[in-house]
Amino acid sequence: MSPSRRNLLGLGAWTLLMALAPFLLTNDYYVSTLIIGFFNAIIVVGLNLLIGYAGQISLGHGAFYGLGAYVSGILAATYGLPVEAAGLIAIVLTGLIAWGIGIPTLKLSGHYLAMATLGFGVIVSIVFNEAVAFTGGPSGLTGIPRLALFGTTVESDLSYYYVTGAALTLVMALSLNLIQSRLGRALRALHTSERAAEAVGVDIARYKLFVFVLSAVFAALAGVLYAHYLGFAAPSSFGFKFSVTLLVMVVLGGMASVWGAVAGALFLTALPEFLRAFEDIETLVFGGILILGMMFLPSGLAGGASRIAKAVAVRLRRD
């Protein structure tokens, strides 16, 4: 079966599952957990393209999430712009910032790149905390209006669930399409051998920048959806700690798989809910996942799942 046929089937199955999930869940609270999980998944799919496929790293992606949330929130709450406009401007602006910071940053590699993205994330975090007049400072920005699409407010949790689910499905589809294309091959090529990619004409700087900006745009989209859902945005949600959480989700899900990225994001969003009583060891669990994941399961949940699937297929073929 060709990859694109597989992707289509997968997306179909996913859409069905996603659409039915609220009716299969016993508690409305789980729906709101899933909504947050979808926000994270949108970011992680993009981050996965950057880290897993293109082999770069970003330790500051929380900043793009925050920029999407704050810019949209400020434009809507403080300046009274309609939410659709505020959200669009926020996404475009974040993309431009990512483009601007990406050009010098992506010339770096390895630990220099990691540190630069980390530094950028910290700077943005500090601005969120200190630009009190705009952002409301450490206690956050309140009074952000609910999301509205084409004039209709997305009022209930259920409708928000479907809007966010649709956004996630779109992001997944775009990513899957991207991977099975000339662009995707170029990205995967520059991950393993920049020289060989250049030899066949791939402009690696341009492609790195493209995937970086795309992942930032996805993160900003998630930020917009986040801000207009919670009605509120605080700097602590977008700092280094969250950026590391995103990294854990990418690693857990498997470094080069859109499905794994979604699985990792949803799993790690739900986990703290189950670990409610063990909030303190959440940090330990995350650290443990990062280390054990890198040491023993570098291809994450997706890798493990595909290995199981292959083993099952072999077994079936034998019988």
Next chain:
Amino acid sequence: MTSLLEMRGVTVRFGGVVALSGVDLDVDLGSITSIIGPNGAGKTTLLGVASGMVQATAGTVAFAGRDVSAAPAHARGAAGMVRTFQNLEVFSNMTVLENVMTGCHRHVDYGVVDCLVRTGRFRREERRCRAHALRRLDFVGLADKAGSPASDLPYGLQRRMEIARAIAADPALLLLDEPAAGLNTRETQALGELITAIRESQGVTIVLVEHDMDLVMRISDAVMVLKEGRNLAMGPPEAVQKDPEVIKAYLGEDED
């Protein structure tokens, strides 16, 4: 214009070491030109300067009549000058077919939006690229391995895949960096036939950096000898083979 590649006065300094000093090279259109020389002569460095991956301290590189000395490596690849590498650079995260399809990069004609939304143009070009890549794999004799992960192939086949990837780009000039490295006699023989076939059927001009003298003398139209970063000799294989300077360079000066 009969010189597809013209390098003049190429000098490369790495810190205190002079790797190349005032080297000239002319590669005739449609020829197979080999660059040979004792170890440390600067052969791979010269290839690096030609392909734009090594910064020359001085000198010029002209490709198809245009000065490309300032052009970045990927621009030269996109212009039709494709090189392979001494240490295999296999895209280990892809299948054999995907590796070769990546080689098609410069002539697959669609944009970002086409990828994201899968337009008709995208589908057409992808089909064409796939067929093109399969034809190239067939040409090198690897058609049956198309779906295998590239890293699963044995060394000799990976070398051939790399060549398939390079010719999938439909290059005007193919730069092969020690393609026979690690191959046995039989495999080297097959490689020689493959290189000649590439020139015959696709009209690709080929430059070869090599140590294997049998291969070089058998298939080359012209041979250039480098010694300690300088031109030593240039000419048809028979003449170069008999050149006393060349013999001295390889065997050492034990007569004197």
Next chain:
Amino acid sequence: MDLGSLLQYLITGVTVGATYGLTGLGFTIIFNTTGIINFAQGEFVMLGGMLGVAAYAAGVPLPLAVLLAVAAATLAGALMERTFIRPVASASPVNLIIITIGASILIRGVAMLAFGKDTFALPHFSGMEPIRFLGAAMLPQSLWVLGVTLLLLLALKSFFSSTMWGRGMLACSYDPKAAALMGINVSRMAMASFMISAAVGAAGGVILAPITLTAYDVGILLGLKGFAACILGGLGNPFGAAAGGIILGVLESFGAGLLSSAYKDAITFVILLLLLFVRPTGLFGKGSGERV
């Protein structure tokens, strides 16, 4: 803008900068021996302060508490190298980065469980009576910071240039295979580098703790600034790291005093970013680091 204030900024800057320098030194030692950037370096600094507080609170006399803290952190360094780094020494750079980040999270998590989220203070080593001169006041602890830093620098210099171990570690950084062929036990060198870096970092943490207070999460920012100090001085250059740290501390202090104290951390990172973009080899760089 009187001399007194300027001098005050300078003193504060140099004091804090010395810690950045020691943290940076820790990065450099591990990088020089193994080629790894240890993202958990800042946690060793944190451990120095926190373990010192814990020991002192348990009734241990201050000088002993300080030594115990450094010793315990050294052990933590050895443990970290053994458990997380040794098994995956051949992993790709991105994977190694993620592992050291994981280690830093783990150490932070353990500290949080053990000590809670409060901030703690360690008593000043020789009292809090400020030394006044030229309109500025200098805490005696600052002298301790500078003194210990200088001592450590000199000790490390002679260690790397004159002892077998030190020279062995340097050999590993140039070419681990060649070093191994010469009979140097590369993995033991790696462990030693982690232990020394942890000790140096912890020393920096414990001597600064009386002035700046300490908590379970001070490691993140300190680690970043230590790395910035490394970059400023040129990655791989120990004296560059120390000098870089002091320069960074002074810039930060003047920035806080003259421009804005709220954004002082941002100033440091803007400097770090500019450095990375424009001159990643730093002011005194060897030109090593990321080979293109």
